[in-house]
Amino acid sequence: MNRLFAAPEFPASGHTTTTRVDGAQVDPDRVRRLAGATEPQSFFAPQHYEAGYSYPLIVWLHSAGGNERQIARIMPLVSTRNYVGVGVRGISRASAPAEFCWTQSTSGIAAAEERILAAVDKAQSKFNVHTGRIFLAGYEAGGTMALRVALRNPGRFAAAVSVNGAFPEGERPLARLDHLRKFPLLVAHCRDSGTYPVERLCRELSLFHAAGLSVTLRQYPCGDELTTQMLRDLDNWLMEQVTGCSAATEADAQELPRDRN
Numbered sequence: 001m002n003r004l005f006a007a008p009e010f011p012a013s014g015h016t017t018t019t020r021v022d023g024a025q026v027d028p029d030r031v032r033r034l035a036g037a038t039e040p041q042s043f044f045a046p047q048h049y050e051a052g053y054s055y056p057l058i059v060w061l062h063s064a065g066g067n068e069r070q071i072a073r074i075m076p077l078v079s080t081r082n083y084v085g086v087g088v089r090g091i092s093r094a095s096a097p098a099e100f101c102w103t104q105s106t107s108g109i110a111a112a113e114e115r116i117l118a119a120v121d122k123a124q125s126k127f128n129v130h131t132g133r134i135f136l137a138g139y140e141a142g143g144t145m146a147l148r149v150a151l152r153n154p155g156r157f158a159a160a161v162s163v164n165g166a167f168p169e170g171e172r173p174l175a176r177l178d179h180l181r182k183f184p185l186l187v188a189h190c191r192d193s194g195t196y197p198v199e200r201l202c203r204e205l206s207l208f209h210a211a212g213l214s215v216t217l218r219q220y221p222c223g224d225e226l227t228t229q230m231l232r233d234l235d236n237w238l239m240e241q242v243t244g245c246s247a248a249t250e251a252d253a254q255e256l257p258r259d260r261n
Helices: 068-078 106-126 141-152 198-211 228-243 250-255
Strands: 003-005 019-021 024-026 031-033 041-044 055-061 084-088 129-139 159-163 184-190 214-220
Touching: 003 068, 003 228, 041 068, 041 106, 055 068, 055 106, 055 141, 055 228, 068 084, 068 228, 084 106, 106 129, 106 141, 129 141, 129 228, 141 159, 159 228, 184 198, 184 228, 198 214, 214 228
Parallel strands: 055 084, 055 129, 129 159, 159 184, 184 214
Antiparallel strands: 019 024, 031 041, 041 084
16 A cells, blocks of 8 residues: 655645656646745646536645645546646644644634635636536545535535544534535545544444434555555545446546546
């Protein structure tokens, strides 16, 4: 199982050279920023982008200590063709200048929600994005915030994904429960995690069942790591949401301008 994190994040300032991550080539021409380091989002354009096709959009929230450019490492390992991607910067600065985090306070949640929705709007202004196929996903603390913001805005997102990020607590994450019973959630859990122990996951599963939520759980035999297998499974699960079936038919494959990575 190839491990992607914890490895050093991309630096805040970009370079024009091509970078390789676990065998995947990252082309900086397809990791687009709006106006340099002052903008709190970073864009990923799919290979052979076709303006006439409405792409699914992955909105990616980085882990604590990361930044919006984490998406440059994530997207090539999910798919180079299937999606437009936008990485969103956390709302609080961490210990280093290029490191940010997510704050689960009332004001922090509101600021994160505003920044995420603004990033979606900018992605839609730059690319042809399918409004019914916008997915909010994140890693660790970013996964927790992804679940929270998606559950607050089920009409804006098609599904939400948390990779080793606990279900949010406090501030009434299930306040809109009547609108959430069929809202798809994917929770990927690291079995030996020190930050998201299995005991907490078991408590959350009881909550999911009592609330009647539609949750897919995937557990991986590793510690606090993000692996290439998780990202391949993420692509498969998202494509199930896009196509409406567990395995894309030949007709689906012809319809979508992609290859299954």
